Amino acid sequence: MTAIISVRNVSKTYNTGFKALDGVDLEIDRGEIFALLGPNGAGKTTLIGLVCGIVNVDDGKITVDGRDIVDDYRAVRSLIGLVPQELTTDAFETVWDTVSFSRGLFGKPPDAAHIEKTLRSLSLWDKKDARIRTLSGGMKRRVMIAKALSHEPTVLFLDEPTAGVDVALRKDMWAMVRGLREEGVTIVLTTHYIDEAEDMADRVGVISHGRIILVEDKVKLMRKLGKKQLTLQLTSPIGRIPDSLAAHALTLAGDGSELVYVYDPRETEVAVSTLLDGLSHAGLKLRDLHTTQSSLEDIFVDLIRETA
Ligand SMILES: Nc1ncnc2c1ncn2[C@@H]1O[C@H](COP(=O)(O)OP(=O)(O)OP(=O)(O)O)[C@@H](O)[C@H]1O
Ligand SMILES: [Mg+2]
Numbered sequence: 001m002t003a004i005i006s007v008r009n010v011s012k013t014y015n016t017g018f019k020a021l022d023g024v025d026l027e028i029d030r031g032e033i034f035a036l037l038g039p040n041g042a043g044k045t046t047l048i049g050l051v052c053g054i055v056n057v058d059d060g061k062i063t064v065d066g067r068d069i070v071d072d073y074r075a076v077r078s079l080i081g082l083v084p085q086e087l088t089t090d091a092f093e094t095v096w097d098t099v100s101f102s103r104g105l106f107g108k109p110p111d112a113a114h115i116e117k118t119l120r121s122l123s124l125w126d127k128k129d130a131r132i133r134t135l136s137g138g139m140k141r142r143v144m145i146a147k148a149l150s151h152e153p154t155v156l157f158l159d160e161p162t163a164g165v166d167v168a169l170r171k172d173m174w175a176m177v178r179g180l181r182e183e184g185v186t187i188v189l190t191t192h193y194i195d196e197a198e199d200m201a202d203r204v205g206v207i208s209h210g211r212i213i214l215v216e217d218k219v220k221l222m223r224k225l226g227k228k229q230l231t232l233q234l235t236s237p238i239g240r241i242p243d244s245l246a247a248h249a250l251t252l253a254g255d256g257s258e259l260v261y262v263y264d265p266r267e268t269e270v271a272v273s274t275l276l277d278g279l280s281h282a283g284l285k286l287r288d289l290h291t292t293q294s295s296l297e298d299i300f301v302d303l304i305r306e307t308a
Helices: 044-051 073-079 095-105 112-121 137-149 167-182 194-200 218-225 270-281 296-307
Strands: 003-013 019-029 033-037 059-064 080-083 155-159 186-190 203-208 211-217 228-234 250-253 258-263 286-293
Touching: 003 044, 003 186, 019 044, 019 186, 019 203, 019 211, 033 044, 033 167, 033 194, 044 059, 044 155, 044 186, 073 080, 080 137, 095 112, 095 137, 112 137, 137 155, 137 167, 155 167, 167 186, 167 194, 194 218, 194 296, 203 218, 203 296, 211 218, 211 296, 218 296, 228 270, 258 270
Parallel strands: 033 186, 033 203, 080 155, 155 186
Antiparallel strands: 003 019, 003 059, 203 211, 228 258, 228 286, 250 258
């Protein structure tokens, strides 16, 4: 796959003297859903602002679809749809007008069918004649998404798109985002709901203190850094782990009634089966057992802790 966005050695220092980005290199593949994760203040919105030309680049080079974002600003901007983190809409306009006007800003001819499709896909059709100020916060956020899609962008940036959106509508929103990807739109999103990134993203990037600390295919990342935990519930509690089981990295939990074994899922199942054999040799009987696998959130929290 070829990169549609290329960020090369980009740094940004705000005029307060704060260095928000420090030597960022990042490539976004055409047609992927890329989740940019990081704690508050890590630099996610700054990076998006740079690519969209809202924040000036101090150092480095950014291209979108092969075009330099500074030299070819207008062409680049028309390829991009941005749903900003901060809600900015004209309170007195109607939903229909604001979304239609937004399309016009990018020099696209009016297309009522496209606007209707967009509003329907965001469950906003029944609000098309409502003034923005009469909408709820979650509805306003969806209007921002409709605006960003009004000119049929090739790349869509969603900066915290689901903040303040209820669970049911969030699901609909993600279904719509998947639909856009099917149509070939590249999507870059940020979210503090890591489970959404786990669900949606093809690749994940983690940013911390203005530096990209990891970019990885989501499935590979979860395989590489994910841990599995096997919990063995014993029929009767034990005071200590038998010496014969010392070779296995076990911990005693649940007041002696549970043995917990954390292992790397890439290890062969031999480790688990030797452990189970060892248990039966030691005369321990199992009431039940279950495994859990670490989530993207667990991996993310560990990564951020390591770089804090
Ligand atoms: N206009 C600005 N002037 C000065 N400093 C800024 C400005 N915008 C952002 N910053 C600083 O740059 C850093 C990165 O901010 P940014 O908004 O990019 O973070 P973020 O990763 O999007 O965080 P969040 O998860 O809270 O949205 C923060 O320390 C912030 O205070
Ligand atoms: Mg932000």
